[in-house]
Structures are given as structure tokens and as C-alpha cells.
Amino acid sequence: MINSKITGIVATFDRDNIDTDQIIPTEYLKSIKKFGFGDYLFDGWRYLDEGKLDMTSDDRFKNNDFILNKEPYKNANILLTRDNFGCGSSREHAVWALRDFGFKAVIASSFGDIFYNNCFKNNVLPIKLSKDEVNHLFEISSFSPVTFEIDLLKKVLNFDNDSFYSFQVKDSLLDRIINNLDDVDITLKHKKNIETFEQKRRQERPWLFDYIN
Amino acid sequence: MGLLINHHHLRSNMSATLYDKLWDEHLVQTDDTNESLIYIDRHYLHEVTSPQAFEGLRHKNLKPWRLDANIATPDHNVPTDRGDAFDTSSIRDKVAKIQVVELDKNCNHFGIHQFDITSNKQGIVHVMGPELGYTLPGMTIVCGDSHTSTHGAFGCLAMGIGTSEVEHVLATQCLKITKLKNMQVNFNGHLQRGVTSKDIVLHLIKLIGTAGGTGHAIEFSGSYISSASMESRMTICNMAIEAGAKVGLTSVDNTTLDYVKEHSNLSDSIFNHASEYWQTLKSDPDANFDQIINIDVSEIKPQVTWGTSPEMTIDFDADIPSKEDIDASNLENLLLAKAYMGLDDSKTLLDLSFDRIFIGSCTNSRIEDLRDAASAIEGKKISKDITEAIVVPGSGMVKEQAENEGLDKIFIEAGFLWRDPGCSMCLGMNPDQLKPYERCASTSNRNFEGRQGNLGRTHLMSPVMAALTAINGKITDPS
Numbered sequence: 001m002i003n004s005k006i007t008g009i010v011a012t013f014d015r016d017n018i019d020t021d022q023i024i025p026t027e028y029l030k031s032i033k034k035f036g037f038g039d040y041l042f043d044g045w046r047y048l049d050e051g052k053l054d055m056t057s058d059d060r061f062k063n064n065d066f067i068l069n070k071e072p073y074k075n076a077n078i079l080l081t082r083d084n085f086g087c088g089s090s091r092e093h094a095v096w097a098l099r100d101f102g103f104k105a106v107i108a109s110s111f112g113d114i115f116y117n118n119c120f121k122n123n124v125l126p127i128k129l130s131k132d133e134v135n136h137l138f139e140i141s142s143f144s145p146v147t148f149e150i151d152l153l154k155k156v157l158n159f160d161n162d163s164f165y166s167f168q169v170k171d172s173l174l175d176r177i178i179n180n181l182d183d184v185d186i187t188l189k190h191k192k193n194i195e196t197f198e199q200k201r202r203q204e205r206p207w208l209f210d211y212i213n
Numbered sequence: 214m215g216l217l218i219n220h221h222h223l224r225s226n227m228s229a230t231l232y233d234k235l236w237d238e239h240l241v242q243t244d245d246t247n248e249s250l251i252y253i254d255r256h257y258l259h260e261v262t263s264p265q266a267f268e269g270l271r272h273k274n275l276k277p278w279r280l281d282a283n284i285a286t287p288d289h290n291v292p293t294d295r296g297d298a299f300d301t302s303s304i305r306d307k308v309a310k311i312q313v314v315e316l317d318k319n320c321n322h323f324g325i326h327q328f329d330i331t332s333n334k335q336g337i338v339h340v341m342g343p344e345l346g347y348t349l350p351g352m353t354i355v356c357g358d359s360h361t362s363t364h365g366a367f368g369c370l371a372m373g374i375g376t377s378e379v380e381h382v383l384a385t386q387c388l389k390i391t392k393l394k395n396m397q398v399n400f401n402g403h404l405q406r407g408v409t410s411k412d413i414v415l416h417l418i419k420l421i422g423t424a425g426g427t428g429h430a431i432e433f434s435g436s437y438i439s440s441a442s443m444e445s446r447m448t449i450c451n452m453a454i455e456a457g458a459k460v461g462l463t464s465v466d467n468t469t470l471d472y473v474k475e476h477s478n479l480s481d482s483i484f485n486h487a488s489e490y491w492q493t494l495k496s497d498p499d500a501n502f503d504q505i506i507n508i509d510v511s512e513i514k515p516q517v518t519w520g521t522s523p524e525m526t527i528d529f530d531a532d533i534p535s536k537e538d539i540d541a542s543n544l545e546n547l548l549l550a551k552a553y554m555g556l557d558d559s560k561t562l563l564d565l566s567f568d569r570i571f572i573g574s575c576t577n578s579r580i581e582d583l584r585d586a587a588s589a590i591e592g593k594k595i596s597k598d599i600t601e602a603i604v605v606p607g608s609g610m611v612k613e614q615a616e617n618e619g620l621d622k623i624f625i626e627a628g629f630l631w632r633d634p635g636c637s638m639c640l641g642m643n644p645d646q647l648k649p650y651e652r653c654a655s656t657s658n659r660n661f662e663g664r665q666g667n668l669g670r671t672h673l674m675s676p677v678m679a680a681l682t683a684i685n686g687k688i689t690d691p692s
Contacts, residue, residue, distance in 0.1 A: 084457070211346070211347070212326070
């Protein structure tokens with residue numbers, strides 16, 4: 001199956017430096033599962049009470065001013081934000097929470113390095129645009145709900161009828177999302193190369209192997 | 214993606230940075246979009262970011278590629294008031310217990326060496342690893358934890374990774390990444406009295422911001438770094454990620470080699486053989502950096518964070534930024550942070566009353582940190598305004614060393630609680646958490662909203678400053 005288009009409602013977070021602790025607080029990192037984090041996305045802003053891992057969204061006291069608690073943003077699947085989104089902790093749970101809520105793309109002027117990498121492992125597309133482009137997108141999406149369309153094959157973000165921005169993303173990363181590829185499978189095709197490298201390393205740097213203290 | 218290039222010391226005749234050398238040394242192959250497979254020498258695992266990776270291995274019917282590269286320990290969610298005769302079954306938080314049990318099960322099932330909750334060597338993985346010699350110069354080191362940059366202090370290429378990458382490293386012994394740019398930060402000069410490595414790195418983050426190092430490996434150098442202990446270098450590399458750089462590193466010198474000699478159990482002949490290579494682990498004099506920052510450390514005062522991002526840092530006695538001090542595009546961030554931190558009516562940090570003190574975390578829980586803090590409070594009592602002050606040694610070995618030196622008694626007599634090793638209140642994943650609106654002087658690395666507990670207020674600072682805040686109930690001039 002090929003994922004070539006993302007279309008949907010845009011939720012806006014007008015804030016710099018949203019760290020992964022805000023995307024999903026530490027409490028929910030106690031889960032040993034890889035799914036089911038959508039109810040805890042932006043937990044500290046979305047709810048007025050303190051949550052636990054065994055609670056669902058329905059059990060919680062919601063902050064009705066928060067954008068994801070309002071119609072139609074409850075069904076948003078594109079997030080628009082500012083600088084350095086996803087900085088801080090390496091927790092992949094942050095991407096799992098965005099994905100499980102329904103987000104398929106995040107648009108920002110920059111991202112935390114580890115978060116950016118984690119996105120491509122989970123079919124969430126991070127799109128880097130210039131600050132001016134992000135400003136413009138905020139202008140057109142802040143007052144009433146809008147829908148964007150992202151063409152992954154053309155690397156283009158369509159907004160406001162005929163307007164669009166092109167974006168840059170490494171082909172090999174984008175390919176993971178388009179073709180839903182698994183990194184482990186791809187790498188193990190080069191098993192021989194890794195074995196040869198390792199054998200040489202064992203000879204040249206023997207202290208790195210079989211060390212126990 | 215088809216074309217693959219195998220590298221054989223392509224750079225041998227060119228000048229290179231330390232990061233370039235480590236990259237070339239570990240490069241298995243590069244594809245034509247510049248994604249590379251990098252061989253990983255050491256993989257640290259803990260209970261929080263590994264369960265889904267092991268599940269992935271089982272699902273694909275794979276085994277770990279190389280067992281002896283992996284070392285595991287539970288640290289993030291473990292209670293720190295364990296005392297003697299504690300084991301996994303004693304963990305009261307049922308959900309946390311499942312994770313620790315799962316790590317036990319996974320390590321047993323796959324044959325991975327673990328320092329479990331009952332081991333006297335267990336500790337925060339970034340404290341425990343180096344002191345047991347599992348971190349050696351020149352290694353590539355990864356862990357599902359962003360503070361893995363700590364190990365760069367040994368001339369290693371060390372970085373935090375996500376859980377999918379944990380699975381990838383377990384399965385293939387490689388990481389698939391793109392090369393970073395090089396940044397050099399030169400710290401020159403001598404520190405003022407009361408100033409520590411923590412203040413130096415907070416000052417840097419204040420200057421360049423939490424995205425200042427994004428996309429870069431930061432090499433820390435200069436006369437201050439050369440004179441600094443391994444513990445101080447680890448504190449600085451640890452917080453490279455708070456400046457946006459997932460890699461921080463320093464070159465290998467005699468201080469590094471002395472530490473490794475003392476902490477590893479390599480035989481003399483192997484150590485001497487390895488040292489010949491380790492001594493080449495430094496940037497060439499004419500190496501090219503994409504960005505260079507020079508900082509005179511003799512001008513730096515003790516630093517304290519006022520807001521909800523590590524870049525929101527000021528000199529301990531400076532005015533908290535007001536809306537007149539900043540440009541309009543940052544106003545929203547400033548107002549949100551001030552409101553969260555309860556600072557709307559405060560001009561400086563000096564008048565604030567503190568409720569809690571946390572001395573610990575992978576940033577500042579090593580023996581040097583505990584010595585610094587203990588010497589600042591010896592013979593004194595904590596302020597009656599402080600409801601709880603805790604010291605959480607970074608590992609079993611740090612704890613034992615501190616007790617041998619009598620530091621535990623100094624803390625306990627002053628009114629501190631002396632705890633067992635773990636990440637503790639740095640992220641409040643165990644029972645050590647702030648209550649809403651409590652103000653905490655913390656030696657950890659992140660002052661994010663809710664980081665130490667829902668609605669808790671965190672001020673990052675050095676161990677000396679946190680200890681003095683415990684005594685006086687307020688931020689105090691250490692000189």
C-alpha cells in the first residue's frame with residue numbers, strides 16, 4: 001500500500017520549543033505497549049486533572065479552551081507549530097501519541113533531531129518550512145478551521161485553493177512513509193557488510209569485545 | 214538507494230575533527246542519499262524505552278546481533294527509598310513494576326547482562342556505565358535516552374535514540390543515520406569561586422538557545438575543559454542535548470586515560486595497546502568546524518533557570534526578563550513561562566521561597582557533585598521552609614564511595630534524605646514528585662512544564678547552589 005497523500009484539518013499551536021514532555025508526560029511512559037497513547041497527547045494542556053495510565057479521555061476533566069477539545073479540531077490530522085518542536089527527551093512515545101490521536105503530519109520551522117528521526121519510523125511526516133512560510137500558514141489557519149493537502153510524491157503542501165509550498169525531505173526517509181518500510185528489514189539486507197566490518201573491528205580493537213566488569 | 218560505498222579510511226590524509234574521526238572509524242556503508250550505517254560498540258538499555266523494542270525482536274523472530282555489546286539496568290522509574298532486602302516484588306507502583314519485571318524477563322530471555330534492582334552496582338545508566346568501564350574512549354554508544362550524550366566526555370560518539378532505533382541496534386548492531394555538522398565550543402579561563410561545570414553549560418544554553426546546536430555535534434574544548442575532571446566533562450556533555458545537539462564530546466587526554474585505568478578492569482597490556490589508539494582521539498589542529506563559539510568562563514556567575522526551558526537561564530542575582538527586554542515574537546513564550554512559574558510579581562529569583570530540593574540526576578549525581586554539595590552545608594541545617602530535601606546518588610558505587618567519605622552523614626545531619634540510586638525527581642516517574650505549585654531547586658537538566666510533577670516549578674542549578682538553597686530557603690550567593 002502506498003501513502004502518497006495526507007489531507008485534513010489543521011490544528012495550530014502558536015508556541016516555540018514544545019518539548020516531548022509536553023507532547024506526552026512521563027507518567028504514560030510506564031506502558032510497555034506501542035499503541036494506545038492518543039488519549040494522553042498534550043495531557044497537561046488538554047485536561048485539568050492529573051491522569052494515570054489506566055484512564056481514558058472520557059474519564060478526564062477536559063480543558064474546553066484547548067484546541068484539540070474543540071470541533072472540528074478533535075479530528076485534526078495536521079499539526080502546525082513553531083520552532084524546535086519535539087525537543088528534549090528521546091521518548092518515541094511522543095510520536096506514538098501524535099500518531100494514535102490521528103496526526104499524520106507536523107509542520108514547523110524546526111524540529112528536535114531525535115524526534116524528527118522518530119517520526120519516520122511511525123508514518124508521521126515532519127515538514128520543515130521557513131519561518132516566513134510558517135507565519136503565513138498561521139495567518140490563514142488561526143481564525144477559522146482550514147484543510148491542507150500534502151502530496152508526498154511531489155513534496156508539496158497545498159493550502160488556500162491554488163497556493164502551495166514545496167518542502168525538502170530526504171528521499172530515503174520519505175520512502176519509509178510512502179511504502180511503509182521497516183528499517184530492520186532494509187538493514188539486514190546488508191548483513192554481510194556488517195559481519196565483515198565487525199570481524200575487522202574485532203581484530204583491530206579487541207578490547208571492545210567480551211568485556212565484563 | 215542502490216549505490217553503496219564502502220569506506221576505507223577515506224579521510225586519512227585530510228585533517229579531521231574528533232567527530233569526523235569517530236564517524237569514519239565506525240562507518241559500515243553509505244547509500245546514495247547519504248544515510249549511513251554506523252557500527253555500534255555499546256548499547257545501554259533501561260526499563261522504559263526497551264520493552265517495545267524487545268517485542269519487535271520477538272515479532273520478527275530475531276535475536277540480538279551481539280550480546281556482549283548490551284548492558285541493561287533499571288533506573289527511570291525505580292523507587293529511591295528502597296533500603297535493604299528490596300527486590301522487584303517490593304515496587305508498590307503496579308505499572309512501574311510491570312516495566313521492571315519486563316526488563317528482567319527480556320534480559321533473561323535474550324541473555325543480556327543486566328545490573329538489576331538488587332545489584333549494588335545498579336544506577337542511572339549514564340553514571341553506572343563509565344564507572345564500570347563499559348564506556349571506553351572511541352566507542353559509539355547509544356541508548357534510548359537523550360542524555361546518552363554524557364558518554365561523549367570520553368571521546369566517544371554517543372547519542373540518544375528512539376525505541377525503533379533501540380530495536381534496530383539490537384537486531385543489526387548498527388544505527389542508520391545522517392552525518393551531523395561540526396560545532397566547536399571553546400571554554401577558556403578559570404572559574405570564579407562557587408561556579409561549576411553546570412553553570413558553564415547553562416550559560417552556553419542561555420547564549421545559543423535550546424535549538425542552537427540542532428543538527429550539530431558539539432566538541433567542547435579550551436583550557437577550562439583540559440583542566441576539568443571527567444565528572445565535570447560528563448556534566449557538560451550530558452547537557453549538550455539541552456542545547457539541541459544530540460552529540461556532545463571532548464577529546465581524550467591524560468585525565469580520560471587515568472579515569473579509564475582506574476574504572477575499567479582491562480589488563481595492563483590491553484590498556485597500553487588501546488591507549489595508543491585512544492591518544493589519537495582529538496581534532497586535528499587545522500580541522501574545519503561549521504561553527505565556532507568562544508566563551509571566557511572567568512566571567513560566568515552561578516546560573517539559575519527562571520522559566521520552563523533550559524535556555525530561560527540568568528545569572529543567579531540578575532533581573533528576570535520582562536516584556537521590555539525581548540522582541541515581540543518571543544512575548545508569548547515569556548508570558549506563558551512566567552505565569553507557569555508563578556513569577557508575575559517577581560523582579561529577581563533572590564526573593565523566591567523554595568519548598569523542595571533535589572540533588573541527583575545523570576547531570577549531577579556523581580561523587581564530585583556530592584562532595585561539592587556536602588562541603589557547602591557541612592555543620593548547617595536546612596531551612597524550616599523546605600518541606601523535603603533529597604540526595605539521590607547516581608549509582609550504587611557513588612553511594613558507597615560517598616558513605617565511605619562520610620558525606621551521607623553530613624547530608625542527613627543537615628536534614629536531607631539520603632536515597633538509593635535512580636533517575637528519581639529529574640523526571641518524576643517514580644514516587645519522587647513535586648506537588649502542584651511547589652518550587653524546587655534541582656540539579657537536574659530539564660525545567661519543562663510538569664517535568665518533576667504536575668504543575669511543579671523547577672529551577673535548574675548546580676549542586677552547590679541547590680545545597681545553599683536548602684540551607685537558606687532561598688537562592689544564595691555562593692562566593
